Amino acid sequence: MSCRLVTSDTNFASAFDVLINRKSINKYYINEIVTRIIAAVIDTGDSALVEYTRRFDLFDPIKTGLSIGNAEINAAVARVDSDTQKSLELAAERIENFHRRQLPKDFEINERLGIRIGMRWSAIDSVGLYVPGGTATYSSSVLMNALPAKIAGVPRRVMMVPTPDGVVNDLVLAAAHIAGVNEIWRIGGAQAIAALAYGTQTITRVDKIVGPGNAYVAAAKQHVFGKVGIDSLAGPSEILVVADSQNNPHWIAIDLLSQAEHDPLAQAILITDDNAFANAVADAVEDHLVTLPRVEIAEKSWRVYGAIIVTESIEEIPEIVNRIAPEHLELAVADPESMAVQIRHAGAIFLGRFTPVAIGDYLAGPNHVLPTAGTARFSSALSVFDFMKYTTTVASDPQGLAYLGPATIKLAEMEGLNAHARSLAIRINQR
Amino acid sequence: MSCRLVTSDTNFASAFDVLINRKSINKYYINEIVTRIIAAVIDTGDSALVEYTRRFDLFDPIKTGLSIGNAEINAAVARVDSDTQKSLELAAERIENFHRRQLPKDFEINERLGIRIGMRWSAIDSVGLYVPGGTATYSSSVLMNALPAKIAGVPRRVMMVPTPDGVVNDLVLAAAHIAGVNEIWRIGGAQAIAALAYGTQTITRVDKIVGPGNAYVAAAKQHVFGKVGIDSLAGPSEILVVADSQNNPHWIAIDLLSQAEHDPLAQAILITDDNAFANAVADAVEDHLVTLPRVEIAEKSWRVYGAIIVTESIEEIPEIVNRIAPEHLELAVADPESMAVQIRHAGAIFLGRFTPVAIGDYLAGPNHVLPTAGTARFSSALSVFDFMKYTTTVASDPQGLAYLGPATIKLAEMEGLNAHARSLAIRINQR
The missing domain is CATH 3.40.50.1980 (Nitrogenase molybdenum iron protein domain)
Structure with missing residues (x-):
């Protein structure tokens, strides 16, 4: 009961x-292993990826290559029955429509006094999408992670998926194909996260990593947080x-x-x-x-x-x-x-x-x-916001600077930041 | 040069x-100290806060009380000259106007087929605002952290500020007053972060912690990440x-x-x-x-x-x-x-x-x-988004379910998730 x-x-x-x-869960034991794996990938790159893949996924990626190429993807897509293919396409279409509605708008406030302030959204350059292997390999998760990145406008979308015993999951590759993933690597675990965060001889590092994974993957994501962006840590x-x-x-x-x-x-x-x-x-x-x-x-x-x-x-x-x-x-x-x-x-x-x-x-x-x-x-579903960031803008002319100057100089002086104050005074006094 | x-x-x-x-910086030495401080605050609450404040800030908070109350705040405000007060108010007004423009809008897509999908924004219940002490105590930072929380609609806004030698910073208290901070505590360092994340006998825990701090504060924020939300880790x-x-x-x-x-x-x-x-x-x-x-x-x-x-x-x-x-x-x-x-x-x-x-x-x-x-x-300025989150919504009637049912059942079955499929089939077949 x-x-x-x-x-x-x-x-x-x-x-x-x-x-x-x-x-x-108690994280200490895992952290030690994960720290070692990340250090090995930083040190030796691809050869660490090959070694860990042999050990944990029980196949030799030297024979297959680390990357999953177009021929292999197309073969997987061809093995998926047309009903499933159509269902994935309907899902993709609906997910795209919903996430397109999330896209934020830039704004600019144009003040009379020669001051313009605004906010401009832009996409991240590259993201890594982690897709777990084993029983928890879901094609729907591929769509849910990859499509918001595409809608946000991220140009480079890289997928990492372990293939235990070297067996690829047709449904996952079909979903990645529909979702427009640009690169796929047959690597999993903490080593995949390390490769995404630090890069190797063949894999170029990304700016942010998203996607669920087991405890090792979660620990590795927490470890590389700051070096790259990560989404929130997903639990059961x-x-x-x-x-x-x-x-x-x-x-x-x-x-x-x-x-x-x-x-x-x-x-x-x-x-x-x-x-x-x-x-x-x-x-x-x-x-x-x-x-x-x-x-x-x-x-x-x-x-x-x-x-x-x-x-x-x-x-x-x-x-x-x-x-x-x-x-x-x-x-x-x-x-x-x-x-x-x-x-x-x-x-x-x-x-x-x-x-x-x-x-x-x-x-x-x-x-x-x-x-x-x-x-x-305090947090929300994955969305296009996870794949975008914004830059704020300020533009002032001499009149605007004269308007904001006195108060800015006052506060800078009260805080003891003289160079701040001087950077305004020198322009207002034109010296 | x-x-x-x-x-x-x-x-x-x-x-x-x-x-x-x-x-x-090398974080290992700091992490050990910070872990100990956090554990002590979890174990003994207020008495750990008193002990660390005596040791690091060199005054006895038993005499002053841990909290900074209205009388003390009003006295500080009265000591700030009117030019500075007006400058702070102008800054607050302009910061509020800009951040109000960031407020996101809910949406709902109402489909013909009896399916409604949407997104609803809401504020976090409570936030902790960390304000560093010493030379880096900036009234402007109080405004920049507290005002977006207020504009976002966070009801409880708690400030932590160390007061070395027991000396309060008038400008910081004046800024907190203008920014509508609800609670102020004279506590700093990793112990302040621990109190915000776990609560003590007198301090109720918050849902998210923002604000810059020294290396100990940054390490403590990283430590409590997940238990509560944190903003990004600020560097020089x-x-x-x-x-x-x-x-x-x-x-x-x-x-x-x-x-x-x-x-x-x-x-x-x-x-x-x-x-x-x-x-x-x-x-x-x-x-x-x-x-x-x-x-x-x-x-x-x-x-x-x-x-x-x-x-x-x-x-x-x-x-x-x-x-x-x-x-x-x-x-x-x-x-x-x-x-x-x-x-x-x-x-x-x-x-x-x-x-x-x-x-x-x-x-x-x-x-x-x-x-x-x-x-x-991959990240952006602090904004109202840091103090809000959203809930997505789905509403379907029998017709909508019949439309989405076949594809959902197909994908759930392909992924081996039979209960997922059955939760739709049982409704469509009305059994």
């Missing part, structure tokens, strides 16, 4: 604290479903399991104001588990991290949601909009009984790379 | 590489001035020194296409240094990190600028706009001969917290 919390119980506050303060998937008693318990149960099946560490939580409905969902979860192919993963997640919170009223729910700050929030209630306006912290909200989270994982259009572990309190 | 690079010299490429790859100030021979060399020289006087580690670079002008500026720098109060700092910076790059033509300059990706870029040329459009990477651009960088440090309106050390390649 997953755990059950009832807001009217005396121990609710402490049980809730335990629920939302899940421990993160989470879903919070708010459901009243008017839902089909089987629908809600499968929604909970749809995130639980990602990872044994994933967390699925139901909040409802009806105890009988809570029981019905718990039973429906058991029913679904019996027939679910990924039962082993989903069951571990549900038993260890799953939870049902029973409240006395619908009204107390929004504040509980805000304290959790979930990655995915599903509002399966009669009036989801009036609840949504009370939510301050959530990565993505899915409104109403016919909007399961899974449609956002693939096709709806918004990004599925979302803030986890409560970081929705 | 600062170093001189000439683009037509055979060794230019290697000399330029050395110039732009300045070493950062930099200025890059592009100037043709039609400038007054004394104006350009004082502009270079205006950033050099910040910090012995600051970097001031001139690029010009005229060797005689380069010599004239170098001479003018020596002239100014003689009469500059902060000569010791400015001279160290100029001698060790200063540089003059002489090119053969104006046309080759923009690409050199892009490779440096400077924090502050001043374009003192005949047609600054046509050069600016060729610049992809700069924190802030100051256009024309009457726009010294110092006006942007105080009053122009754009933020003076800017990306340093080449990070303008």
Whole structure:
């Protein structure tokens, strides 16, 4: 059984604290290994990449080449059936449309006094997109990471993907092809992050690295942060479903399991104001588990991290949601909009009984790379903003400088920064 | 003498590489101390804050209280002369106006097929603003950090400022008052960052921490990253001035020194296409240094990190600028706009001969917290975006779900995520 919390119980506050303060992994052991791998890539470049790939991915990249070229990509695309190909294309089209709407606009404020101030957006020159290997290799993640970079206008978009035993994932290559990735390398792990951040003989370094990965990849990204930009560090998937008693318990149960099946560490939580409905969902979860192919993963997640919170009223729910700050929030209630306006912290909200989270994982259009572990309190989904930056501008003529001069000189002098003050005075006095 | 690079010299490429790859400090020793301080604040809260403040700031906060209250703030404000007060108010007004223009708009795309997708911005609940003590205590930095948070709509804005020997800085408190800071604590260093991230008996934790600080503060911010949000890590100030021979060399020289006087580690670079002008500026720098109060700092910076790059033509300059990706870029040329459009990477651009960088440090309106050390390649000035985040929304009705269903189910099945597929199928088939 997953755990059950009832807001009217005396121990609710402490049980809730335990629920939302899940421990993160101990990073010390990993950090040591990752530091060594990064140093090796800095020192010996490609030969370190070859060595680690032999050791961790169990094939010889000398035979295949480190890069995955057009012939190999085209062969992979040809192996993907046309239904899947069309589905990927529809997803890409919808993701592009949504992210195009995010594109920010430059502005300039032109003041009467000869002062113009503004803000100009530009794309990053190059980004590295990390795509994990193994069971967590998702073509949809390739689209979600690569397309915003393309829409933002990043000219060079480099993908790193491990190919354990040398086997490429056709779907991933097809998605990369659709998303317009320019370069693909068959390298994974901390060594891939090091190659992106520092470059090697054959790989030119990039300016920013995005994309999910295992604990080694996350540690390597944190390590190179500052040298290059990184996106936020993604944790295990989470879903919070708010459901009243008017839902089909089987629908809600499968929604909970749809995130639980990602990872044994994933967390699925139901909040409802009806105890009988809570029981019905718990039973429906058991029913679904019996027939679910990924039962082993989903069951571990549900038993260890799953939870049902029973409240006395619908009204107390929004504040509980805000304290959790979930990655995915599903509002399966009669009036989801009036609840949504009370939510301050959530990565993505899915409104109403016919909007399961899974449609956002693939096709709806918004990004599925979302803030986890409560970081929705201060961060957001991946977007075109992650691939852009802006430059502010100031332009002044002699009149504008005369207007701003006295106050600037006063403040600079008060702060003891005489050269600052003099750089204005010398122009105003024309000496 | 600062170093001189000439683009037509055979060794230019290697000399330029050395110039732009300045070493950062060794962080290992600092990390150990910072880890210990953070652990102590987590363990014992306020009493660790009292202990470290006694040791590092040399006064007893038990006598004064950890917090700086209204009476103390009002007394400080009363000690600030009215000219300075008015200058701070003008600066605040201009900074607010500029940052208000940055506020992003929500959007919703309402599709015919019963699918609505959108993006809703919201403010972070609480932020911590770190203000350094000592020689680098700038009232202007208080405005530049606190006002964007206020404009973004952050309800709780907490300031941490060390008061060495127990002495408060009137100007800093006056600026905090103008900027509408809600809480002020007389605590600095890694212990202030720990208190903001983890909370103590008297200080409630915040969601994000911004503001510059010394190496200990920077290390502590990096340490708590993930637990809370942080802004980018600021390095020493930099200025890059592009100037043709039609400038007054004394104006350009004082502009270079205006950033050099910040910090012995600051970097001031001139690029010009005229060797005689380069010599004239170098001479003018020596002239100014003689009469500059902060000569010791400015001279160290100029001698060790200063540089003059002489090119053969104006046309080759923009690409050199892009490779440096400077924090502050001043374009003192005949047609600054046509050069600016060729610049992809700069924190802030100051256009024309009457726009010294110092006006942007105080009053122009754009933020003076800017990306340093080449990070303008992938990051930007502080802005309202640093204090906001967004939630994406998806809403579907049965018709919309039927439209997106087949492709979503196909992709989920191809990725082996059966519960994802089932969460759609169960609704479409109404079972």
